[in-house]
Amino acid sequence: MKKQISMIILMLVLCFFPGLPAFAAILMIENDESWNVYTWGMPADFISDDSSVDMGGNHTIILEEPVRMVDMADILSDSEEADMLSKLDELSERQQVDVAIVTVNWLDGKSRMEYADDFFDYNGYGFGDNRDGILYLINIESDGSYESGNSWISTSGYAITAFTDEGIQFIGSQITPELTDGRFNAAFEEFIALADDFITQAKNGEAYDVGNLPRGELPLARNVLIALAVGIVVALTGTGIMKGQLKTVRMQAAAADYMKSGSLNVTGRQDVFLYSHVDRRAKPKQSSSGGGGSSTHSSSSGRTHGGGGF
16 A cells, blocks of 8 residues: 555656656665665755765665664565564663664665665664664675675674674674575574674673684584594504504513624714704794774764674
8 A cells, every 4th residue: 555655656746846857756665564665866955854865876775663684685484584583672672782684685886884884874773872783784696695705794882892803703604604505594593692692791891802702613623623533543443453463573671682683783982062053032922912803984974883794
């Protein structure tokens, strides 16, 4: 019904204002039970709503109200999306830090960072005056697949402290394998669990950072250890078999037992000292830095954001 009304309004506008450029129309992208998305292509002169602004000539995605799970790329089923939204809402309200996930399959000429920052700012995410929150943006290919390097995490307020540059890269290393395998629901659940852990860790006094990261699963290291263990077992088994075949060989207590009588005659002995060399090297000093911290930048709205891509 809303879509029909929007189309009627659009036709009336074009009829009464034929000189109005076509891109000044309000176009509805999606309308379902959970969220409505509009694209505003108007120049700034035509925009009366302060929440809808012109950002570098690119379109601005405006939600009717902030929703923490926005699946515009349609990679989740309805039940998965509802379950994810419930988990994000529970986490955000409990920690008082907005945690949102947004999937798209276009960036409309923006970089990942610009799109994520603008989506956060102009859709009203964030708790309190500092707008405490984190938004995870994932850009999906047109065929529904994911390629590494198409994710960005935007942080604001307290989340800049809780999610350091190194911490964001750690999160990426944990969820990227699931993303590239197409297991998006599992990847988002892992992201939510990690976000909860990171916020709690920061509130306890020390955010995850360089030298202080959670112990995640490291497939390469795990596989190396397994291969090493198997190799040791095989080697011990092989040497044990060969040792069992040496029935006539026994260890002797002294070296003389291995020598042929009369084959060695030492007539004299002398030690000659030639020279000495001492090599001195400075011992490396430990860095006094407590960690890498969070790099920040300003978004198109002028707000300060942290974040990183993976």
